[in-house]
Amino acid sequence: MPLDYEIFDLGDFSLQRGATLRDCKLAYKTFGTLNAAKDNVIVYPTWYSGQHYDNEWLIGEGMALDPTKYFIIIPNMLGNGLSSSASNTPEPYNGPRFPDVTPYDNVKAQYRLVTEKFGIEHIRLVVGWSMGALQTFHWGAMYPDMMDLLAPFCGSAKCSRHNKVFLEGVKAALTADAAFAEGWYTTKPNKGLRAAARVYAGWGFSQDFYRANLDIEALGYSSLEDFLVAFWEGFFLPRDANNLLTMLWTWQNGDISDNELYHGDFVKALGAIKAKTYVMPGATDLYFRVADSENEVAAMPNATLIPIPSVWGHFAGGPGTNPVDVAFLDEKLKELLAS
């Protein structure tokens, strides 16, 4: 079976924290056709552990992200198993030696794809969920003249302190398994992956979601325990542990101002974002809080705060889990694209 995606070769790609990934690969998939004016481009980065497949729920004819109108590029995050990752990089940067990658690195790689491969100079919209939102904010701050619109949803421009702590719990659970062997595992660290999944389960959906039994009533699981095993453990078990840790580090170290452009001045970086932006947090998201989005919007010249009214917690934003939330999001994206 042929691959359903393409590879852009970044060559020797030097990372922000010092390592160089030689023969670095950026996996991506496109939808629709780039028009002659090259002005119908949407960039739509992936989220924590997600691959381009997992982004497709927001794309479709008649939807805001309509491939009959737009040329939609989904770049896979470094570390996600398709782009260069711990799991697919040859020695010596393989496994736990896979280097630290920042969102800045990811967006730099994506910029090269967009400009070098496709000759695109202007982007209509950058949009993304969760860590995709983190990359969306980075696009806005790193290349402020390059796009008209931004739509980060259920994400932030900088990993909050509490968000870091939540991720510390996930990481500690995953790496507590002796089979993890400091990343040199020869068999999959099942116990650690299952533990990480159970830790994540409390964070992914809101207290209100669980109170309303939506795991059973809406998602069709047969019991709470079935939801923990079938949905959550089933979600984590196929993933490579080192890849998960690469992306976790990327997430924890996300900050649009942590680079040579802004030298840690977060408010300045937010203020530099020119694009018209809809910042859309989930109203009950337990790690990307509405309060954090409010602070961001207050420092952005052209941004509007639009909380997604949902009890689905972080999953209000994706990956297409709740049709009502998808409809809300799609409507707002249509509104933004029409402006």
Place this chain on the structure above:
Amino acid sequence: MPLDYEIFDLGDFSLQRGATLRDCKLAYKTFGTLNAAKDNVIVYPTWYSGQHYDNEWLIGEGMALDPTKYFIIIPNMLGNGLSSSASNTPEPYNGPRFPDVTPYDNVKAQYRLVTEKFGIEHIRLVVGWSMGALQTFHWGAMYPDMMDLLAPFCGSAKCSRHNKVFLEGVKAALTADAAFAEGWYTTKPNKGLRAAARVYAGWGFSQDFYRANLDIEALGYSSLEDFLVAFWEGFFLPRDANNLLTMLWTWQNGDISDNELYHGDFVKALGAIKAKTYVMPGATDLYFRVADSENEVAAMPNATLIPIPSVWGHFAGGPGTNPVDVAFLDEKLKELLAS
């Protein structure tokens, strides 16, 4: 050094789920003097992993729980390392064979202490934080004619589904450590205890607490990582893993209606509580939610909902961590005791 607490021997104590703890011990400490009328009694159960020492912050001359006025009994929860526990029970019910204990069992044991040891027939107030609140609710539903007042704070009458999930994460992290050895550890499962601590860190304090840097600004830790190591890992490491799991099971299976009195009818059990009750959730508590307290109060004939206005999450209620919250709580307890 003599023990600073007493032991009440429960003899052969049969538990709700079938096991019998032979020569079962209830450790307790009292403050103040039982008056002749035996009408100045306050019962104040312990919380998850806490021992009576950890309850003393709410007791003091001039405070609501004033030992110059009241006879205050702190019974240690079964499984907390002082009362009968996995760590101190001889074979064959030792270690991971220590049986499942419900809050119902705990309160039954406490009732025997109060009535058999002290000949007390009436209690002025039962009060408790967290799992202490869970036991407080149990007192109200199991012995509705026995007390005037109840003050459960940052706790619930039944473990919510989301709360169960959060605890699954803590448990999975703790038990992922190979050194845990299914409870038959010969050396302390340090990695698992530290992992459990990191998981708990995200839940114990609110997002707002971390956003305001209160770990540094108010509690004096030198960095976020210092807080995770010194406070959180330092909190978990001295604890016995099997004891933690015993109490975790007690917590997850807490439900005032899960007994022969109410046969699972939770609303009926809440409705049976006669005592005047102040239900005091923390406004930003991530696992005992105000919404759950609201539902409880709605079904109780004589209860008032009083959220603690605090960003300290679950630690708004204890253990004396934030002086402002302690003052709020103490004031409300004085008001309740004056009624």
